[in-house]
Every structure is written in structure tokens, then in C-alpha cells.
Amino acid sequence: MNSDDKDNQKQASRPATKGRRFMKLAGMSASVASRYAGNQFKRAFQSQERRDSSRSEYYAKVGEEIAGTLGELKGAVMKVGQIASQAKDLLPEEISGALTQLQREAPPMEFSVIEEQVSQSLNGPLDELFSTFDRAPYAAASIGQVHRAVTHSGQEVVVKVQYPGVREAVDSDLNHLRFALRASRLLKVKKGIADDYFREIRERILEELDYVNEAANLNLFREFHARHDSKIVIPKVVDALSSHDVLTLTFEAGDHIGDEALEHYDQEQINAIGRRLFHAMGREIFELKAVHGDPHPGNFAFRSDGSVVMYDFGCIKKLDPHVVDHYRHIVIAGLEGDYEALDQHLIKLGGRIASGPSVEDEYYDLWREIFLRPFFSNGPFDFAASTMHEDVVKNIPSAMKRMNSFQPVVGTAFIDRAVSGHYQTMRSLGVKANFSDDLYDVLALGAGA
DSSP, X not given: OOHHHHHHHHHHTSOOOHHHHHHHHHHHHHXXXXXXXXXXXXXXXXXXXXXXXXXXXXXHHHHHHHHHHHHHHOHHHHHHHHHHTTOTTTSOHHHHHHHGGGGSOOOOOOHHHHHHHHHHHHTSOHHHHOSEEXXXXXXXXXXXXXXXXXXXXXXXXXXXXXXXXXXXXXXXXXXXXXXXXXXXXXXXXOHHHHHHHHHHHHHHHHHHTXXXXXXXXXXHHHHHHXXXXXXXXXXXXXXGGOOSSEEEEEOOOOBOTTOTGGGGOOHHHHHHHHHHHHHHHHHIIIIIOEEESOOOGGGEEEOTTSOEEEOOOSOXXXXXXXXXHHHHHHHHXXXXXXXXXXXXXXXXXXXXXXXXXXXXXXXXXHHHHXXXXXXXXXXXXXXXXXXXXXXXXXXXXXXXXXXXXXXXXGGGHHHHHHHXXXXXXXXXXXXXXXXXXXXXXXXXXXXXX
């Protein structure tokens, strides 16, 4: 490894200074704006076929550059990148595709940084706070990392430690990222819609950075699920060893997607887990009216008795009851093929522009067949063999031609994120089940409340 590589590795293992964050993000913004100008100049001398190819190449290069910068800096911008990787109605496919790499586990911080953060936040030396504290992280993410530890009472715990300086950099990070996306003409929606999305993301990130708030979310969801299903397992908060920047939780073991142990589960066990995930998500949306907003596979673990362990409750979206009610009726109308009712509820929800061109039944029929495919299956639906996600991507170009009729709905962004996240988990698990009856059960939850 040469000296430059060593310096880069050392920088990545420590928090970026305010000046370094500014320079990296400003440099990214200038670079993608320059790429846009160069691409526009080239297009003036190209055929339509070559223009389309150039545009795709431009998006791919910009996506790689943005993903690389956000991954290096961690913090709020990396978290936004993770969210944006699923927001295919906001960004071109090549950009959202490049950002998916940010879903992978991030490189950890130096242990000295973690030790200092814990000691300052909990007002004491690490060895006085814990009996043992693993130096190697159990997991590392965009805004913090997790370490295994044992309390002086002998309780096995995990300690979630927030990277220093993340909270202070949120607004600056988001402003730079928004400028870069607008300067490179990457956002596919009107400025007002984009502003609403960024406002929503900012609120969720600030909530996620408040571990006192996350502790309250953990208690809320654990008590809620305990009333319905004892096999939904959510860690308990150790209040005496928690603060705004450090969150200590009981250790709850489980098998993760990719673990060898999970490969030995039989199909019946896998299907039981899938059904439990489906009902848990449905109860959260339609009854609790709050949704786990970070549903990537790393935040779930599984046990051979069918139990589902849920982690990371920093990003919780409390849902507007009116949004939930219209969402419920849209799904019901889709199931029944009642496109007039579906259209009216989309208008009330804000997803259909009432003054825009009308939408023919055939268009709704196309998306009904894709999104509701698991519920129209004759027999068990094989999620591992599903092509729903591919069909969605394939039909995005035709959807983009109807932007005068439709617009993204900020109020459903985190519902959509939860649904798509659970779908991907079902695919990875290899669930084979028919959820038709289950869907009607969850749609009835909280109706009229």
C-alpha cells in the first residue's frame, strides 16, 4: 500500500472535519455541474440515438461520483444516498442504481474516536461504564456504529455510538447535495416536490440522530407488537447507559440474510417468517400508523422458531391517518379493478394531478398486474423468482411520459420504502406463500378509526 492509500484509509477511519466535508461536497457539486455542461455541448452535435446513449453514460458517471463522495463522508449525505437509491421517481435509474452501493456496511471509525464519544456522552471512562467492550465493531453504518459489550451486572448488550459532528453537518450536507442534483439536472420532479422530499428527509435524519427519540420508538414498537405477536422481538433500552449520542440495548441474537445458519431453515420456517413480516408491516401501517423507515435486511434477524428480530428504530415515520386511509382505498380499488375509485383516491392523496390529462384503464391495469401480482397468484407466490422489481424499472420510461398526470406523494414515501424493503427481504429469504387473505386482514386494521 502506497502512502496516498494509507492517508486515504486513515482519513476514512476518522470523522471528516467541517472544512474537509465542505471541500469534498463543493468539489462534487462543481464536478457534476461541469459534466452536465459538457454533456449538453456534445448533445448538440449528436444523433438522437447517440444522445440517448450519451445521457445514460453521463448519468452512470455522475452516479459513481456522487456515490463515492457520499460513501466516503458518511453522515447525513450518505443516509440521503441510501434513501435516494430506492426513490426511482426522483432520480434516473443509473443514479439510483449507483447509490445502492451505499446500502452496504460502511467502513468503521477508529476505536479511539468511539471510546472518546462514549466516555464524553456517558460521563465516565469506558472500563467504569462496561465490564467488557469489544474494540471491533459489530456493525458500521452511515451515522454511527455498533459494538458488543457486557455491563457490570453481566447483561449482554449492544452499544450504538453516533459519529461525532454528524448532527452539526446535516443542513450543510443536504444543501450541497441538493445543489449538486439540481445543477446536474438529475432531479426528475418539480422544485416544490423536491423541496418537500428534502424537508421530509431532513426531519427523519434529525430524529434518527436523537437516540433519546429512538429509545422512545423502541418502547412504542415493542409494546405495540407484544400485544399481537410474541415472536416479534425488539431489544430493550438500558436507560442508565444511554444518551442523545449513545444507545445501549439488550443483545438479541438471530440469523441474518447471508448467514450460513439461515440456509438450513426449511421452506415452512421461511414461509412462517415471511408471513410474520407481512403482518407486522401491515399492522404498523394501518393500525399503529407509524412505519419502520429503514427496512434494509441488516435491520432484521430471524430464528428457527419463526421469530423476527427488529433493530434500528431511529427512522420512524408517523403517518397521517388521512394518507393511510387513501392508501388503503387505493389498494382495495386496485384489487377490485375499480379504476374510477382508484383515480379519485389518487387525486385526494395528491398523486394524481386533477387538472392533468386523464388516465386510461389500460395504464392502471398495467401497474395493477405488476404491484398486486403476489395476491393474484394461483397457489404460493415464489418471491425468489419474482420479476416485479424488473418490470417496475422496465416501465419507468412510460411513466415518465405521464408526469403531467402524476406526481410523487411525500406522505407515502416511507410507506413505499417499507413495502419495497420488505419485498426485497422476501426475495432474499425465498418465501413461497399466498398472501391474498392476509392482505384483506391487514387492510381491515384501523379502518374507520
